[in-house]
Amino acid sequence: MLSNALAYAREHAQMFLASLTELLAIPSVSMEPEHAADMVHAAEWLADYLQRIGMSEVDLLPSDGRPLLYAAWQRAGPDAPTLLLYGHYDVQPVDPLAEWRTPPFTPTRLGDDLFARGASDDKGQTFACIAALEAYLQSAGRLPINVKLIIEGEEEVSSTFLRRFVVEQSARLACDAVLLVDSSMLSPTLPLVMYGARGNCYMEIEVVGPATDLHSGAFGGAVENPFNVLARLLAGLQDAQTRRVLVDGFYDAVHPLQPEEQTLLAGLPLNEAALLHMTGAPALAGETGYSAIERATVRPTLDIHGISGGFTGPGKKTVIPARASAKFSMRLVPDQDPLVIARLVEEHLRCQTPPTVTLTVKTLSASRPAVVDYRLPLMQTVAQAYQAAFGAAPALMRGGGTLPIMADFQDALAAPLALIGFGLPDDNLHAPNEKLHLPCFYHGIEMMVHCLAQLATDA
Amino acid sequence: MLSNALAYAREHAQMFLASLTELLAIPSVSMEPEHAADMVHAAEWLADYLQRIGMSEVDLLPSDGRPLLYAAWQRAGPDAPTLLLYGHYDVQPVDPLAEWRTPPFTPTRLGDDLFARGASDDKGQTFACIAALEAYLQSAGRLPINVKLIIEGEEEVSSTFLRRFVVEQSARLACDAVLLVDSSMLSPTLPLVMYGARGNCYMEIEVVGPATDLHSGAFGGAVENPFNVLARLLAGLQDAQTRRVLVDGFYDAVHPLQPEEQTLLAGLPLNEAALLHMTGAPALAGETGYSAIERATVRPTLDIHGISGGFTGPGKKTVIPARASAKFSMRLVPDQDPLVIARLVEEHLRCQTPPTVTLTVKTLSASRPAVVDYRLPLMQTVAQAYQAAFGAAPALMRGGGTLPIMADFQDALAAPLALIGFGLPDDNLHAPNEKLHLPCFYHGIEMMVHCLAQLATDA
Numbered sequence: 001m002l003s004n005a006l007a008y009a010r011e012h013a014q015m016f017l018a019s020l021t022e023l024l025a026i027p028s029v030s031m032e033p034e035h036a037a038d039m040v041h042a043a044e045w046l047a048d049y050l051q052r053i054g055m056s057e058v059d060l061l062p063s064d065g066r067p068l069l070y071a072a073w074q075r076a077g078p079d080a081p082t083l084l085l086y087g088h089y090d091v092q093p094v095d096p097l098a099e100w101r102t103p104p105f106t107p108t109r110l111g112d113d114l115f116a117r118g119a120s121d122d123k124g125q126t127f128a129c130i131a132a133l134e135a136y137l138q139s140a141g142r143l144p145i146n147v148k149l150i151i152e153g154e155e156e157v158s159s160t161f162l163r164r165f166v167v168e169q170s171a172r173l174a175c176d177a178v179l180l181v182d183s184s185m186l187s188p189t190l191p192l193v194m195y196g197a198r199g200n201c202y203m204e205i206e207v208v209g210p211a212t213d214l215h216s217g218a219f220g221g222a223v224e225n226p227f228n229v230l231a232r233l234l235a236g237l238q239d240a241q242t243r244r245v246l247v248d249g250f251y252d253a254v255h256p257l258q259p260e261e262q263t264l265l266a267g268l269p270l271n272e273a274a275l276l277h278m279t280g281a282p283a284l285a286g287e288t289g290y291s292a293i294e295r296a297t298v299r300p301t302l303d304i305h306g307i308s309g310g311f312t313g314p315g316k317k318t319v320i321p322a323r324a325s326a327k328f329s330m331r332l333v334p335d336q337d338p339l340v341i342a343r344l345v346e347e348h349l350r351c352q353t354p355p356t357v358t359l360t361v362k363t364l365s366a367s368r369p370a371v372v373d374y375r376l377p378l379m380q381t382v383a384q385a386y387q388a389a390f391g392a393a394p395a396l397m398r399g400g401g402t403l404p405i406m407a408d409f410q411d412a413l414a415a416p417l418a419l420i421g422f423g424l425p426d427d428n429l430h431a432p433n434e435k436l437h438l439p440c441f442y443h444g445i446e447m448m449v450h451c452l453a454q455l456a457t458d459a
Numbered sequence: 460m461l462s463n464a465l466a467y468a469r470e471h472a473q474m475f476l477a478s479l480t481e482l483l484a485i486p487s488v489s490m491e492p493e494h495a496a497d498m499v500h501a502a503e504w505l506a507d508y509l510q511r512i513g514m515s516e517v518d519l520l521p522s523d524g525r526p527l528l529y530a531a532w533q534r535a536g537p538d539a540p541t542l543l544l545y546g547h548y549d550v551q552p553v554d555p556l557a558e559w560r561t562p563p564f565t566p567t568r569l570g571d572d573l574f575a576r577g578a579s580d581d582k583g584q585t586f587a588c589i590a591a592l593e594a595y596l597q598s599a600g601r602l603p604i605n606v607k608l609i610i611e612g613e614e615e616v617s618s619t620f621l622r623r624f625v626v627e628q629s630a631r632l633a634c635d636a637v638l639l640v641d642s643s644m645l646s647p648t649l650p651l652v653m654y655g656a657r658g659n660c661y662m663e664i665e666v667v668g669p670a671t672d673l674h675s676g677a678f679g680g681a682v683e684n685p686f687n688v689l690a691r692l693l694a695g696l697q698d699a700q701t702r703r704v705l706v707d708g709f710y711d712a713v714h715p716l717q718p719e720e721q722t723l724l725a726g727l728p729l730n731e732a733a734l735l736h737m738t739g740a741p742a743l744a745g746e747t748g749y750s751a752i753e754r755a756t757v758r759p760t761l762d763i764h765g766i767s768g769g770f771t772g773p774g775k776k777t778v779i780p781a782r783a784s785a786k787f788s789m790r791l792v793p794d795q796d797p798l799v800i801a802r803l804v805e806e807h808l809r810c811q812t813p814p815t816v817t818l819t820v821k822t823l824s825a826s827r828p829a830v831v832d833y834r835l836p837l838m839q840t841v842a843q844a845y846q847a848a849f850g851a852a853p854a855l856m857r858g859g860g861t862l863p864i865m866a867d868f869q870d871a872l873a874a875p876l877a878l879i880g881f882g883l884p885d886d887n888l889h890a891p892n893e894k895l896h897l898p899c900f901y902h903g904i905e906m907m908v909h910c911l912a913q914l915a916t917d918a
Contacts, residue, residue: 035828212887219788222744279682300680312767313491316490316786317889322902329775357740358741402676
C-alpha cells in the first residue's frame, strides 16, 4: 500500500504541480476586503478537489467570507489512530508590488523554484498533504489511518473563526495526533520539526496633536509634532544597548532557557554566519546575552512593522501632521500572556505620553505562545517519515513564528502536536518574491505518504 | 490719482475675484512632475494678464519648466523710487486629498472665504498686488512710482532658479525697496509686517537593514529592524523634556533674543491661549525657557514631516522591512548656516547609527535665515498703507516660516526689505482646505494702492 502510494505520488508529480499552480493563481488575500470573492473561490476550489480525490466528508463552514474547510476520511476503523492535519489557504498581501520580479498571482517556475504569493505559506505545503492523501485514496482506495483535515482562510488575520471552532467543536476534531503543516525546513536537505511557536501581540498606536495639519513655518516649535512624540514613544519601548523591552513586567512570565534546550539549539546549523547570510543584513543585532538563534526562537522581541502619517511623497513638504501612527508587534514566549502584555505596553506608553497629544492604543491581535514536550513519540514518528523521504532526520527546535491555533489545539484536543513543513528559510514569506522550492514540495508529498504509513505502524 | 485708483479697485472687486478664481483653477503644483504643463499654463496666464493691464515689460524666463515671471513698469522717471514686488504662483501638493471638503482646484466660495489650494499661499496675495497695479494703470494710465515684479514658480521647491537669478541679474532688479508679499496678518483687523524669516534645513534619512523584507516570526529578535533604529535616531535628535535639539553645535550661532525684541513679541496678541485656539492642540509644547510665540518665530526647531516604509495598510503584517526612511527639517535663526547644520546633524546621526544597518543622509534643501532692521523707514511707509486700507497699524515681528530668497535679496540688492501679506493664520497653508479670506483680499488690493502712493510721497 505504501509503495503503491509512493509510486502514484511520483508518477503524478507534474499533475500535482499543475493543480497547485491553479490554486496559487487565486489571490486569496484574507486581509484585503477586495479579495472577498477570491477567498470563497479558493475554498471552493479546495473543497471540490478534496471531494474528487475521495475524502468522505467535505464541509465548507462559512466564516465571515473566508470559509473554513473541514474534510475527513474515517473508514480505517475504530482501532486505527486519527491524525488531524492543519494548513491554510489564505495568503499575505503582496505589497510592495513593485519589488516582485514576477506577478504574484501568476505562478512562475524559474529553475527549481515556483514563485507566487502563498507558494510556500501555505498553499504549497497544504497541497503536499492533499497530494499524499490523493496518492493513497487513488492507488489503494483507502488511507492507512483515519484523517481529519482543517484548512482555514484566516491564518493571516488571527484565525478568529477557527479558534472558536476548536473550542466549540472539539469533539468533532478529536484525534490522536495533530500535525500543523505550515513551516520551514532548515535547508533542502535538513528538515525541521518544531515543538513550539512564539505568541504575538500586535498593536497599533496613534498620536494626535493639532486639530489639523499645520505649516511648520507658522507653528513649528510651539506646537507638539505627533511624529516627534511617536518616535520617542517607539524608541522608549526598547533599550538601545541591550535591546531589552523596557515595559515593566514584560519578562515576568518568561522562563529561563533550560540547558538541555540550549544545547539542542547550539547544535543546529543556525549560527550567526548562517543568519547573516539568510538575512543579508550588515550585522546581526539582538538581546544581550543570547545567541542569534535563541533570540529568533525562544526569546521575546519587539518589531515595528510600519509608521504612517505626514508627507512621504517625492520632494519636501514642511507639514506638522495632525496625526501619526505606528504598527508594531511583540513575539512572546511561554508563559507570556498576550493580553497581559498588551495592557502593560499600553500603560507604559500612556505614562510616556505628554499632555500635548492624545494617544490611541489598539490591540489588533493577541496569540498565545505554545510549547510541546519534544520527547513525545510523535516526534520520532515524524522524524522517521522525514528520514525516509528526505534522507535526513529533522532537527528539533521551537519556532520563532506564531500559529495562533497551536495553543488552542493543545487546550482543546489533549493530543500530541508537532509543527512541520516543507518551506525554506529563503522562501520570502510575507515579502516580495515568495517561492516554493519544488524538490521540497515533491519530497514533502512523499514524507506525508510515509507519515501516514508510519502512524499506522506505530499504533 | 490715488482716489481714482481706489475707486477702480472697489468697482472691479468682483472682476478681480473672477480672475483669481481662474488662476486658482490651474493646479500649479511645482513639486509634482505630473503638473509640469500646469506650471507653464499658470505662468503664461499671469504674463498675459500683466500685458493686458499695461505692464511695459513682461518676460517669462524658462526655469526647468517652472518659468520665472519678470514684469516691470519704469516710466515714473529717474527720480521716482523703484519698488520690487515678489510673489509666487506655485502651490503645495494637495495630499491628503480625502480631507478636503471642496476640490482643491475648484475654487469654492463659502461665506467670506474662497477655498482652493494656493488661495492664500500665494496666488491670492500675489494677485492683490497685480490688481493694485491694474487699478493705477487702468484708471490713470501710469503708476506713481517705478515697479518691478517677480513672480516665481519654485517657492515651494527651494527657489533654485530665482536664487541664481538674483545674484547674476542683480542690476536688472536694482530698486529702492523690496516687498515680499507672501505672509499672514494676525487677524482680519490686525495686519502684520515681518522683518525676518527663519531658515530651513530639510533632510531625508534612510536606514537599511536586511537585504529584503523579512518575516518577524522567522528573524524577529536576531536581525536589526530598520524602524527600531530609525525611531531611536529620530528620538535622539531632541531632548524629551527641554525640546532642545541634541546635535552638538546646533545652537552655536544662535543669538540670544534682545530685550527690545522680546518686548515687541510679548506685546502681540499671540499668547498661549491664542496659539492653542489656532492649532486645536490639546496643549502647546516647545523649548524650555521661551514663550510660545518666541518658539514659533525667533528660536530654531526640528519637525519630523513624514516616515515611510514597512506595512501601513489596514490590518496587520508582521514584516521586518528592509528599509525605513524619514523626512524632517529644522527652522533656523540668524546666524545658523543651513549647510553647517546639515553637516552637524549628519555627523550626529552617523555616531548614533549601529553597524547593524546602513544610513543614508540627504539634504533636500538649505535656506538661510534672514533679519532686517525693523526701525527702517520702509516699515513706517508700509504701516501707513495698512492703516489706510485696514484701519489698523500692523504689528511687527520676525516670521517663523522660510523665504529662501529673502537673504539672497538682502545680499544682492542692498535695499530695505519687508515681508507683508494678506493671509490669515487659519488659512490652512500647506494643509487641506486652504482658503483666502476675501475681505483681506479686497483690503489687500487697497493697501497696495496706498503703498504705491505713499512710496511716491515719501520719496
